[in-house]
Amino acid sequence: MPYRIEVGQKPGLFDARGERSKKQILRAFPDLDKNIDVRCIDVYTVDGEDLDDTWIGDAFCDPVIQDIAVNTPLTRKFTWYIEVGYKPGVTDNVGRSASYALHLITSRHYPVYSARAFLLSGDLTRSQAEKIAGDCLANSLIQYVRILDPQEILEVKPHISVVSLNHVPAVHEVSLDLDDQGLVKLSREKTLALNLEEMKAMASFIADPEVRRIRTQVGLGEKLTDVELECLAQTWSEHCKHKIFNAEIDYRENGKSERISSLFKTYIQGATRDIRARAGEKDICVSVFTDNAGVIRFTDDHHLVFKVETHNSPSALDPYGGALTGIVGVNRDPFGTGIGAKLIFNTDVFCFADPAYAQELPPKILHPVRIFEGVREGVEHGGNKSGIPTVNGCIVFDDRYLGKPLVYCGTAGIMPVEVAGVPSHKKDIRPGDLIVMSGGRIGKDGIHGATFSSEELHQESPTSAVQIGDPITQKKLTDFLLRARDLGLYRAITDNGAGGLSSSVGEMSQLSGGCLIELDKPLLKYPGLDPWEILLSEAQERMTLAVAPENIDAFLDLSVQMDVESTVIGAFTASGYFQCTYDRKTVAYLPLDFLHGGVPRMRLSAKWEPNIEPDPRTPVPEDQNAKLEEILSRLNICSKEYVVRQYDHEVQGGSVVKPLVGQCADGPSDAAVVRPVLELSKGVVVSNGIVPRYSDIDTYHMTACALDEALRNYVCVGGDPDHWACLDNFCWCDPVRSERNPDGEHKLAQLVRANKALYDYAVAFSCPLISGKDSMKNDYIGPGIKISIPPTILVSVIGAIPEVEKAVTMDLKCAGDLVYLLGATRKELGASEYFASYGIIGSSVPKVEAESARARYRNLHQAICGSLISSAHDLSDGGLVVALAETAFAGGLGLEIDLNEVAREPGMNDTEILYSESQSRILVSVSPERAHDFESIFAGDARRIGRVIPEQRLIIRSQNNGKLIDRDLASLKRSWQAPLDF
Amino acid sequence: MAQIKALVITGFGTNCEMEMSHACRRAGALSDVVHISDVLNGSTRLTDYHFLNLAGGFLDGDDLGSAQVESVRLKYARIQTSGRTLFEEIRDFIDRGMIILGVCNGFQALVKTGLLPGNPMGKRRVSLSFNDSAKFEDRWVRLAVDPQSPCIFTRGLDRLFLPVRHGEGKFVCDNNGTLEEIKDGHLAALKYADESYTPTMEYPANPNGAVDAIAGICDATGRIFGLMPHPEAFNHPANHPAWTRLKELPEKGEGMAIFENAVDFLKGII
Known part of the structure; x- marks a missing residue:
């Protein structure tokens, strides 16, 4: 009983x-x-x-x-x-x-x-x-x-939630001898998410007489098994193969057309290649685009490892489990890079609809407040329980994220340059090495996650794609594997994420030239799983390792001692084949080159037709003070302290610049600084940039602004602009034109333009892209309704600060300090928060001038290294006046500012100067005795616009010397804190 | 002079072991971070150490309540070589005159195992319940030190400024008698305090609603000390949440005093 x-x-x-x-x-x-x-x-x-x-x-x-x-x-x-x-x-x-x-x-x-x-x-x-x-x-x-x-x-009776499948595992053959319609139907029915061309490529592979002859030698028939079919579909999924980023694209703009062969190779890899070539000996890249995460230099003895991913579709269905799995999942990327990195911080960015959304919800869509709270709690448990500080992030609101919320989770790690004489950033696998799976067991969880996330969300989305991460099982696993790493007990490691063993072993087997997996060996949560399910399950907290036979006993003994389950599930080979057996019979036998190289290249077309709606006359509010409070209360600007406080941002003991700073530790930090090696004074800096609103005008400038925002946040705290690198994370709406998606060409053109900007500006700023991710189907299709997210890019920057004691925060420090604005203000209010408050989009999207910005950022770094600066705060959403208010109430000191002193485009009215979102601008306060040295560095680029006053007021004089704004800091701060004070 | 040896136990969800060990070393001790499975298999022995550190984290996910499963482990799991429980080993360690520091999850483990307040040893008389806010919170708190406390870790201190990072930190007693005993013995070495460093029940200065504003207690000998705030997280002056506002950066983090007191005490007895 x-x-x-x-x-x-x-x-x-x-x-x-x-x-x-x-x-x-x-x-x-x-x-x-x-x-x-x-x-x-x-x-x-x-x-x-x-x-x-x-x-x-x-x-x-x-x-x-x-x-x-x-x-x-x-x-x-x-x-x-x-x-x-x-x-x-x-x-x-x-x-x-x-x-x-x-x-x-x-x-x-x-x-x-x-x-x-x-x-x-x-x-x-x-x-x-x-x-x-x-x-x-x-x-x-x-x-x-x-x-x-x-x-x-x-x-009441006890409730026992036991899985009883009553299913005898079996392997089935699947005929691909079908007409086009039949192939498409098969793809849809089995959630393969493959298009007709891809289905045909499989069909012609299996129809090849030579293939059939070889298959008979291993006891396979003339049809693909379900193990093979599922393995191919997973390996060829958009999620794993990034087919859109590798497609041939015909791009048309202004009557001109251009053929682009792979956005990824041309713009992303291309930017890094060109930057590295120019950097020569100063190149900081160690391993880029080849592993689970990017690796850069940090000190002579340590490398940094960084990756950001999204977990959008699962978070839409179960926000708590989806986000929790997102964070513990991305932890495994740096952890599974090279021979493994120790994890040092998380950074999270969320995009939600308004939590107070009051209209009726389409079927299967959860209310935004549930998404918000579920995601917040999932990331809280995933980060806090793993002992990884959450040091930076932001939340973006737009009601189009009702279609799919975006949950970006990022993790950085640190690895010694060498471990036991072996370079830590490389994987080495030899034929005969054993395939070992360590960590959690396999269940039906997460099956079809990779293919599911390659589709839009619809009413029949599979619920098995939802799972709940387990940070403690993973913590035990990482404790064990870091020790095994330092003892030299394994040769290579990778994580089991999307696609499960199929993906992890499939990728690793390319290093040795083949593999043989015994699908009856992995430990299962419950019996009754079919072999293809064992291969594809995305059950969490699992790593796959290559262990040399002579080390296997020591590896397994340590695993038992530390209460982690590890199982030998096969061996790496040099056969050239991805081979699986079940019950000693071969159930999959696919040539590696077909598995990884057989997917047909997509050919897509893109057409850019800018949607020009000229700026209307800028509305001027009757009461500027009230308008400022309204803007401070906007969701994209207001305080996120409610969320930030619930994340442990200082575990590991190295926090230097926290997400909340200032007199009362409630000001919004621009970026984070941590000391990952407690004995050293050198720190790591991390920041983010994201401005999807600008996509409504042009994704080219949206991308440039996202990169610039991340970089200026980075330099504001003292990050070195000659030691930085970034990650790109694209979340797009479906850019492939089809009957259901008639504007696909426009969305693809938006994607092309974003990539062009990424190349142009990464090269101009000499900031290499080291890793990234794309999620291309962020749409919701319901009965009579389609919701597409705005094209969104998150740029995350990582780098170094030579001495953390020089770091700077955004809060005003001292009455009497002089206030400077770096950079020019132009009439750029298109898609600004200010325009949005009137329901206007306009066309004057901010444009980044990379050359002057880069010089400014280097000058700022020089000034920070010389201890010349009291505070620095970037100007972003809401422009100058929002930055002034934030820096003032965070420091508990007032400001007296004169708009006549602002370097501005001629003809701008006061309101435009306050709210323009021109890029690359930074607000700085400087003590009077350092003003001369400070000004001499900037040679005119720094304009003194006012001073810090002891009175608790923000006072701004208009261009005709009237009082434009005069408000006490307490009420400004209250307006800023109220909206998300749950 | 004899070398002070500190042991920081980790594993099964502990996650502050690195900075705890760093603080011990900076204070002048040798320090080993050891996985609890190495203690359970007998390869690490408490008899080789003077200073036992139970660091913060989420042992077993705090799934049945903070450190609840850890209290079961200490009471029931047996060391392979000796057949004894960890609780028995720790009791012997205390009987030898050695010292124990439990921070956050480590403090929770000390009270749930009945090592604190430790009269009688092994009986759970106080606990750490959900914060009144029912939220995990990371924030810095002011702490008033009881100068009359027998606690050897807070000797010579009158105040501290440290971060708390917990969801279950509200100190409660099983009855008023226990609270009186804690008061009479000056066992509550640390209390949450307001800006004038006076103990307070006001949120957020008292971040969890702890009874009598208690943030940390010791046993009657003063050698066993548990606290919710994290001294090891203030190991460097730049850990201070507003260090950029200070005119001059202090030489070290305030939390180091706890570890330095520990090492000084041990130097006097071994």
């Missing part, structure tokens, strides 16, 4: 979780009676017998603060009992820990299933309770709900 155990806070003690749930419920249901009461308790179901009461108590209950009830309700004082637990097969981290605790006590294995119950009291009907459960407490995709009244709970 299973045990059903309830544990709750003792009466009289404050039930903090219950109170927080109540707040969330009342936010979602503002009409509800405010006097409802919510209590939160934990429910465990233990499948087994003969448990002593002491054991149950020791495992589950804190007797100082909790009461426990076994096989009886803890209380019946409630109106509705709402129990939320996981459906079978969904990762249950709490259940796993509970089972582990019972194992420590009894040495026996007891499966445990965890749930949480919310006890609601108040004037509520059952249907209200159901609505609260569905909209607020549970996600029906992955969780079950049961709602009971005080009578029904007496009859």
Whole structure:
């Protein structure tokens, strides 16, 4: 008889979780009676017998603060009992820990299933309770709900979420001897996400008599097996092969046409190649575009490793699990680069619709506030529990992200230049090395993740693509593997992400020239998986390693000691084939060159027709003070402290510039600085740039501005502009024209223009691109509605600061300091936050002048190294006046500014000067005794526009010397903090 | 002079071991970071050390409550070579006169195993519950030091400024008698304080609603000390959240004092 155990806070003690749930419920249901009461308790179901009461108590209950009830309700004082637990097969981290605790006590294995119950009291009907459960407490995709009244709970049965597949694993052959229609149908039915050309390439491969002859030698028939078909579809997916970035593109603009052979090779790889050639000995790149993450130099003894990815589609379906899996997933990229890096920080950027969105939601779309809270919590658990500080990030709001939220998760690592005499950034695999899988077990989770994310979100999107990461299993895994690395126990490592073993072993096997995987060897979460599912499962927390036979015993012994499961699942070969067996029979036999090189190149066309809507006359507000407060309250500008505080930003002990800075530690930092090696004073700087609004005018300038924003954030804190590198992360709406996507040519043209800008500006700034990612199908298609996200690029910059003691923050430091604006202000309000506040887009998108900007950034670095600067803050969303307000209230000091002193384009009115979003501008404060040295560095590029005053006011004089703005800092700060103070 | 040897235990979700060990070294000790599985298999022995550090993190994900599974591990898991539990080893370590520092998750482990307040040793009498905000929060707090506390780690200090980073840090007692005993013995060496360094119940200066503003306690000997704030995270002057506002950068981080006191104490007894 299973045990059903309830544990709750003792009466009289404050039930903090219950109170927080109540707040969330009342936010979602503002009409509800405010006097409802919510209590939160934990429910465990233990499948087994003969448990002593002491054991149950020791495992589950804190007797100082909790009461426990076994096989009886803890209380019946409630109106509705709402129990939320996981459906079978969904990762249950709490259940796993509970089972582990019972194992420590009894040495026996007891499966445990965890749930949480919310006890609601108040004037509520059952249907209200159901609505609260569905909209607020549970996600029906992955969780079950049961709602009971005080009578029904007496009859409650334990809830066991066990997977029973009752399925005998088998391999099936799939005929590709079909007409075009049949091939397309097959692709859709099996979620292969391949187009007709690609299906035909497979069909002609298997029709080749020579191929068939070779297959008979290994016991395979004349059709592809489902293992082979799925493996090919996964390897050829947009997610893995970046087919759009490698396509042949006919690009037309202004009647001229151009043939582009691979955006990736031409613009992204091309930029880095040209920058490296020019840098010569000063080249900082170590490993670019070849591994899971980019590698650059840091010190003579250390390299930095950096990667940013997105996890959009899963986060749309289950924001918590999707984001959690996103962050622990991207952790494995630097961890799986070369022979492995130690992880030093995370950086996250989210794009959401308005959390207060009030219109009706299309089917299968979760409310933005649930997306916001779920993603926030997923990243909190993923980052904090892994012991990796979240040091920088931002949140962008636009209602088009209702179609798909964007969840960018980035992680950096550090690796010694050499480990045991071997260069750490390289992988070396030899035929005969064993294939080892370490970490979690394989289940049905995440199957078709790679192909699923290569499609738009629709109502039938597979729910198995959703999973929940487990940071502790991964932490144990990384603890173990870093030790194994330092002992030289393995030769190569890579992560199991999209495509699972199919992808990880498939890629590694190129280094030795082949592989043989025994698909009955990997450990499974439950029996009944078909061989193709074992190969493709994206179950989390797994790394694949190449271990030399002479080291395998030591490797496996250490794995057991450190409580990590590792299994030998095959061997690397030099056969030229990707071979899998199951039950000793060959079930897949694909030539490596076909697997990796057989996908036909896409041919696409793009046409650029700019959508010119000239700027209207700039609206001038009647009350400039009130307008400023309105702008400070805009979602893209307001404080994100609510989110930032919940992320551990200083674990590992090396934080230097935190995400929140200033007198009260609540000012918005431009970038982060950390010391990854505590003995050294050299620091790492990281920053981000993202401005999707500008895509509404031209993605060329949007991209240039995103890069410039990341770079100017980087230099503001003291980053060295001669030691920087960046990552590009494209999130696009479908750029392939089809019946369902008639404007595909325009979206592809937008993509081409973004790439051209990336090349032009990366080269101009000498900032090499070292890695990146693209996610191309960020659309939602529902009944009669299609929502496409604005084309979005995140640029993330990493680099170094020679001495962290020189770092600078954005807050004003001292009354009497002089205030300078670096860079010119032009009439560039197109797609600005100011225009957006009036519903205007316009056409005057900001343009980046790279040459003068680069000189300015180098001058700023020189000034920072000379300790000449008190504060530096970049101008971005909302322009000059927003930067002035932020730097003032963060420093707790006022400002007196004169717009006549601003270097500006002739003819601009006061409002335009305040809100223009011209790029490459930085606001700096300097103590008067350093002003001379400071000015001599900038030779005219620094214009003194005012001074810091002790009064708590922001005072701005207009061009005709009137008081344009005069507001106390407290009310400005309040407007800025209010919107997201959840 | 004898070399002070510090042991920092890690594994199963601990994640502040590196900076904890760094702080021990900077304070003058030799320091080893050891995975708990190396203690359980007998290859590392507590008898070779003087200063045991239980660092912050999320042991076993804090899935059943903070450090709950760790308390089970310390009580039930047996060392392969000796057959003894970790709890028994730690008790012997304490009986030998050695010292223990538990930070955040390490503090949670000390109270949940009943090593703090430690009368009787092994009985859980206090705990660390969910923050009143029900949120994990990273923020810096002011701490008032009780000058009459027997705590050897806070000797000579009257105040500290350190970060807290936790979701379960609200100090509570099983009954008023325990709280009185803590007060009478001056065991609450650290309390959350306002700008004038007076203990406070006001949020966010008291970040979690801790009873009597208690941020850290020691046992009656003063040799076992647990605290929610992270002294090892203020190992360098530039860890200070507003260091760029200081006219002059201090020579070292304020948190170092805790580790220096530990090493000084041990130098006096070994």
